[in-house]
Amino acid sequence: MTSYLQIHPEVQQALAQGKPVVALESTIIAHGMPYPHNVQTALEVEAVVRETGAIPATIAILNGKCCVGLTQQQIEQLGQANDVWKVSLVDMPYVVSQQLNGATTVAATMRIAAMAGIRVFVTGGIGGVHRGAETTMDISADLTEMGQTSVAVVSAGVKSILDIGLTLEYLETKGIPVVTYGQDEFPSFYSRQSGFPSPLRLNSPQAIADLLRAKWDLGLEGAALIANPIPEQYEVPAPEMEWYITQALHAAAEQHIKGKAVTPFLLKYIAEHSKGESLEANIALIKHNAKLGAEIAMAYVQ
Template sequence: MKSYLELHPEVEQALQEGRPVVALESTIISHGMPYPENVQTAREVEAIIREQGAVPATIGIMNGKIKIGLSDEELEAFGSSKDVMKVSRRDLPYVVSQQKNGATTVAATMIGAQLAGISVFVTGGLGGVHREGEVTMDISADLTELAQTSVAVVCAGAKSILDIGRTLEYLETQGVPVIGYRTDDFPAFYTRKSGYGVDCRLDSPEETAALLKAKWDLGLAGGLVIANPVPEADALDEQEMEANIERALSEAKQLGIKGKDVTPFLLGKMKEITQGRSLVTNIALVKHNALVGAQIAKEYARLK
């Protein structure tokens, strides 16, 4: 595995000592936000995790190596480069074998985290079943990864652009627990509520870490969704966002945008339509997830 993985010295030492480590994805840097806000956010998120007593490990692929933890210069490279591929499970063998650069999605970051021995991963929003997914069969690999890869994903629910009801049904079928962190309503990325419930509500890092330990101690492989709503002060209006999303989806359909190009296009349209407010919300929720994820990771490391 050493020929494929490259651990940052800080991350490697923390793992050897049993200290808490939090995985972070790189797609949010390369494909989820514009430059330079993406790099600034990545640095601030790592700082939040360190303030909570955990070690951040941003995961990405450089020259075919799956890097577990990036230097400041490497964060800058992911944020400013235009030739970084978006890498999910299916893309990993190609990008690694051909020694290319790639930003890892939720699915690929989970794989890298598990290979390195990291149990908690913080992201913005989860991928899922796209609207009209019953026709297009457009379902994110994030969902199947959660069914088989034993990493807890702290997120602000699923992205509002998705069919959240079908996404939750898919997760239920795959046996993936959906935990509401201090909420009974599954959040929808930009908004605190989706109108759908969660499997259970937990209100502390201690309770959440205990559930992670119980799941994996019982031999129940696979991940968990820890749905952490965007802070109320930063949330957008649900009805307004739904109208914006319908408008953006219609435009994507007219332009023939499909597959993995849909999400970056829609996020960009949301920023344009909301005059930048959606980007502010996106940054706020990622930071809040980092805070909560680091607290959970710290408690889970103590339990282990």
């Protein structure tokens, strides 16, 4: 696979020396936030990882190469371009073979991180079972990828636009441990509460690293989901966010938005109609996750 991988020298050296490396996705740069918030946030998240003691590796596909670790110039280009694919697993062969540019989703970032030998991946929130999936069968590839790729995923829970209860059931079916950091209730992305108890709770990065090592040493392939509640001062109360989500879902249905276009549409709609409240929360939770992810990566290599 090395002919498809392009690993930044700093990341390559860190991996060779057994230093902590944290993978970061690029969908947020090209499809998750408006410019210049997207580029600024990506650079600030990398800075948080460095300040905590690990090496950041933002992942994207550029000119058909699976790039592990981007330069500031490459992040700027992704943030301003209009022709960047949103790449999940189903798109990877096409985007790579046609030598296109793509921002990687959770599933694609996990796969490329695993190819490079990175064990910890930080994102905002994962995809999951969409509301109404009993009729649409809309279930994110993030979940099936987590069932087979051995990378820890640090997020603020699952995106609150999803059916959280069904997503937790699906994760259990796939044998994916779900651990909430420091509280008993599973968080719901913008909010610290979801109404669902967390299957597991751990209170330190070291305890999480120990769980990961035990899981993989036992030959139990696949991910673990580490849910990190958004800092209290930045959260949007769950009832308020649910109102915005309901409005966004109605708008998506009226405009016949389907498939991979649904999530970006909903997030953009919510950001615009919440007077930027959700955007501020999104930025805060990603930085918060980056710090925890770096701490877990450090504990894991030690």
